[in-house]
Amino acid sequence: MKNQEIARIFNDIADRLELKEENPFRIRAYRKAALNIEGLSKNVEEIPEAELRKIPGIGQDLAGKIVEYCRTGKIQAYEELKSELPEGLLRLLAIPSLGPKTAKQLYDTLQVKSIDELEKLALEHKLSKLPGIKEKTEENILKGIQTLKRGTERQPIGKVLPLAHAMRDQLRAKAPVGRIDIAGSIRRWKDTVKDIDILVTSDNPDKAMDVFVYLPQVREILVQGPTKSSVITHEGIQVDVRVVEEESYGAALTYFTGSKTHNIRLREMAVKKGLKINEYGIFREKDNKRIGGEEEGDVYRILGLPYIPPELREDQGEVEAALEGRLPDLITIGDIQGDLHVHSKWSDGSHTFEEVVEAARERGYSYIALTDHSRGLAVARGLTIERLMEQKKEIAALNRKLRGFRVLQGTEVDIRSDGSLDFPDEVLKELDIVVASIHSGFKQSAQQLTSRIVSAMRNPYVSIIAHPTGRLIGDRDAYELDMEEILRVAAETGTALEINASPFRLDLSDAHARKAKERGIPLVISTDTHVVDQFTYMGYGVSIARRGWVGKGDVLNTLEGDALLRRLKPGKKGTT
Numbered sequence: 001m002k003n004q005e006i007a008r009i010f011n012d013i014a015d016r017l018e019l020k021e022e023n024p025f026r027i028r029a030y031r032k033a034a035l036n037i038e039g040l041s042k043n044v045e046e047i048p049e050a051e052l053r054k055i056p057g058i059g060q061d062l063a064g065k066i067v068e069y070c071r072t073g074k075i076q077a078y079e080e081l082k083s084e085l086p087e088g089l090l091r092l093l094a095i096p097s098l099g100p101k102t103a104k105q106l107y108d109t110l111q112v113k114s115i116d117e118l119e120k121l122a123l124e125h126k127l128s129k130l131p132g133i134k135e136k137t138e139e140n141i142l143k144g145i146q147t148l149k150r151g152t153e154r155q156p157i158g159k160v161l162p163l164a165h166a167m168r169d170q171l172r173a174k175a176p177v178g179r180i181d182i183a184g185s186i187r188r189w190k191d192t193v194k195d196i197d198i199l200v201t202s203d204n205p206d207k208a209m210d211v212f213v214y215l216p217q218v219r220e221i222l223v224q225g226p227t228k229s230s231v232i233t234h235e236g237i238q239v240d241v242r243v244v245e246e247e248s249y250g251a252a253l254t255y256f257t258g259s260k261t262h263n264i265r266l267r268e269m270a271v272k273k274g275l276k277i278n279e280y281g282i283f284r285e286k287d288n289k290r291i292g293g294e295e296e297g298d299v300y301r302i303l304g305l306p307y308i309p310p311e312l313r314e315d316q317g318e319v320e321a322a323l324e325g326r327l328p329d330l331i332t333i334g335d336i337q338g339d340l341h342v343h344s345k346w347s348d349g350s351h352t353f354e355e356v357v358e359a360a361r362e363r364g365y366s367y368i369a370l371t372d373h374s375r376g377l378a379v380a381r382g383l384t385i386e387r388l389m390e391q392k393k394e395i396a397a398l399n400r401k402l403r404g405f406r407v408l409q410g411t412e413v414d415i416r417s418d419g420s421l422d423f424p425d426e427v428l429k430e431l432d433i434v435v436a437s438i439h440s441g442f443k444q445s446a447q448q449l450t451s452r453i454v455s456a457m458r459n460p461y462v463s464i465i466a467h468p469t470g471r472l473i474g475d476r477d478a479y480e481l482d483m484e485e486i487l488r489v490a491a492e493t494g495t496a497l498e499i500n501a502s503p504f505r506l507d508l509s510d511a512h513a514r515k516a517k518e519r520g521i522p523l524v525i526s527t528d529t530h531v532v533d534q535f536t537y538m539g540y541g542v543s544i545a546r547r548g549w550v551g552k553g554d555v556l557n558t559l560e561g562d563a564l565l566r567r568l569k570p571g572k573k574g575t576t
Contacts, residue, residue, distance in 0.1 A: 002045050003037050004159060004235075006066055009078055010034035015093050016081050018100040032057040036350055037066070039531040043166075045070045056350030056531065088113030096144040096475045102137070105130065119145050140443060147477055154192035156473040158503020158540065160237060161186060164196045167217055167239060175211035176204040179249055183256040187310045189543035191473055191506045195238040197256050205243040212241050248280045251293035255279035261315035262308075269303050269319075311546040330546045331525075333539055335558040338367035341412065341435055341466055341498065341526030346391055347372035348380035349530045353398055353407065359532035361405055367561045369408040369433045370395060374422035376414040377439055383411070385427055392430065406561050408432040412466060417441045417448075419455030421462070428461035433568055435498070437466035438479075446480035453486055457495040463568045464524055465490070467500040467507040474504070483512060487519055496522040496556055496568075499548075501541025502534070513548030522567065524556050 014030040017023075036057045037044060044052070044066055052063040065075045091114060092103040106112045109130060110121060119142065121127055128138045164182050172180055177200040181187070184197035202208040205226040213221045213229055222230040222238070230240045244252040255263060255278065270277040274285045281293030282302050292298030300307050305322045309330060312318040321327050343349030344356055351359075353370065360368045372391070373382040383391065388411060395409045410433035414422040421428070421436060428434050436456040438449070456462050468486065469478035490497055497516055500507045505528070508516065516523055525541040527534050545555065552558045556567055 002043060002070060003040055004162070006044060006069055007034040007038040009069070009075060010037070010062075012090075013078055013081060015100055016085055016090070019085060019089070019093075019104055029057065029062075032350075033062050036531045039529075039534040039537075041533040041536045086113075091115060092118060094148055095141065096147050096472075097140050098144055102133070105132070115145060115148065136443060143477060147474070154194050155235075155237060156504055157186065157189065157191055157193050157506075158473070159235070160193040160196060161503070163217060163233060163235065163237065164198070164239075167196070167212075167215055168198055170215055171198070171200065171208070171212060171241070175200075175202070175208040177202045177208050178246070181253055183253060184258065187257045188259065188313055189311050189540075189547055191509065191544065195240065198239065198241045199249070199253055199256055200241060200243055201246050201249055202243050208243060209241065244279070247290070247294050249293075250295040250298050251277065251281045252279045253296050254299045257310050257313065259314050262313040262318070265315055265319050266299065266303060269305075273303070275302065309546065311543060312549065314547075328549045328551050331542055331550050331552045331555055331558065333542050335552045335555070336365070336525065336538055336542065337560060337564075338365040338369070338557050339526050339529065339535065339538065340369040340408070340410075340433060340464065340524050340557050341371050341500070342368050342529045343372055343412075344370055346370075346387065347377075347382055351532050353394065356529075356532060357398070357402070357405065357407060359535055363535055363538075366404065367406040367408060367564070369410040369435075371410040371412040371433070371435045374411055374413040376416065376422040382414070382422075385423065388423070388427065389430075408561075408565075410435060410463075412437055413462075414439055415452045415456045417444070417452070419452045421456060421459060425459070425461060428459070431461075432565060433463045434459075434461050435464045435466045436462045438470060442470055442476070442479045444479075446482055449479055450482040450485050453481070454489045457486075457489050457493045462495060464496045464498050464526075466498045466526075467505050467528070468497055469507050469509070469512070471507050471509075472504055473506065478507070483515075487512075487515055487521060490516065490521045491519045494522065496524050499523060499525045499541045499545055501525055501527045501537040501539075501544075503537060503540045506540060506544050508544075508548075510544050510547035513545055513550055517548060517550050517554045522556050523550060523554050526557070 010030045011034045014027045017027045036055055049063050049067050052058050052066055053060060069075050089103060089107040092098060092106060092112065093100060095115065106118065112118045122138050122142050125138065127133050127141065128135045164186055168180060168182055171177055180200045183199050185193050186196060200208060209224055209226065209229045213224050213231055217233045218231045219234045220232040222232060228240065228242050230238060232238055267277050276283045276285050277299060281290045282298060283290055292302050297307050306327060308318050308322055339360065342356060345352055356368065373380040375382045375384045392409050395407050399407055409431050411423065411431060412435045415436050415438050416422060438452060453465060457465060469481060471478040497508055499513055513523060525545055527537040529535055556564055559567065
């Protein structure tokens, strides 16, 4: 979790420097460093300083700050910077969509020092009377405050899962535990999580709990007992550990995985069979005799059901499907043959072609698509047509050297405000794959945003729509879209929709992915990798697909390379 802590600090430093109107290059350096650190699969505490300096965007100065934080828990320069700006102003910066300049304006002109105070002024329509602040801005500030308040209750799974894994692994290594699993909504792979549930068996529960409550992640002990202990971490997340008997472990794992409504359905089925199911096991009602519960599969087997994967346990038709033999054969991480949304140093990525290819091959992939940004996204060093054609030649040269691996030439082309694309058709038709996406104008009307995506899908050279709803979990809600229209046109044109596997996007959502599958719309699962460690995000995307009842045959990048290209071949989709 040090990675996320340092990334948060570097982003906070960037915000403070922006408020002070410091050098924009220095601000961008901190933001890029934060992105790269957050994407690391290794814990920064375990990386020597010399190796830290090799991470893209991390030079000697920032590497030194990382080491300082890992050793002392502080960065002196950050502490000094914090003293230069009022905390009231900085509280406002926590509101999604409220930029530093607007926050400073509100602080200076209205002396707003708290989020509650700002919300009251916005509800009274006092903000829109200020220069440069319109009614729409006021509405967006209120939406941002609501998003922030929701975020204090539930956290993105991308923030919580690494913490859960770290604490589980430390318990496994240091505590006298036998079986151990993360349960709850994390095990069901919900995109946001309220707390962490860990289930264990132990022949020395008191010792196990002593280890747990004194883990380094713990800020506060709420309860400590031989069967259940609860703590609050430094990030403010509650973690509960329960010790159960071996003979009850499967029943308990089912119970504490949930969901609540899924469990209710199982209990209702049990009652009809004269049984009782709870976290302690499966019992006959008439004599209270235990008939199972050591393994999770016991619960489903005794009820006459096939095993229902955790991702489906939401009481959304999975029990009926199980009874009728209609449970989907869900996609697995091993089914993925390649990643179709990858950035390199040519735009805002951090690695060369060769470095990206090496990392992809290490994951067992047989291809990737390099999809650097198009020219309109200047902040991401988007490629001009000339640079794109130069890149095309270099990829062709690289492919001639490769054996058993292929690099697809692509682009992540911007969908402009009028629905046109950032590159003309005569350029797009030269590429293997075209990923189209929206990066601006998020506050436009649902009609205009929908029209932009529909226009892109009707282009015969657009293969995929990336991160279709634009959400950033905990920071930015999905923009307003007519998703029914998006799905209708995607089905009509054969345009694939992306499940963006970044744990802070997970876009499409599981609900939209399920609707796409039901309508025969092709899906892809891609990581939007900017740092090669982000290839590990694929697991998040696959799990969201599983929650959407998606199987291997529904996802294009489970195909081998030639078959994939036949499905993506430009100009072959239906258009109107």
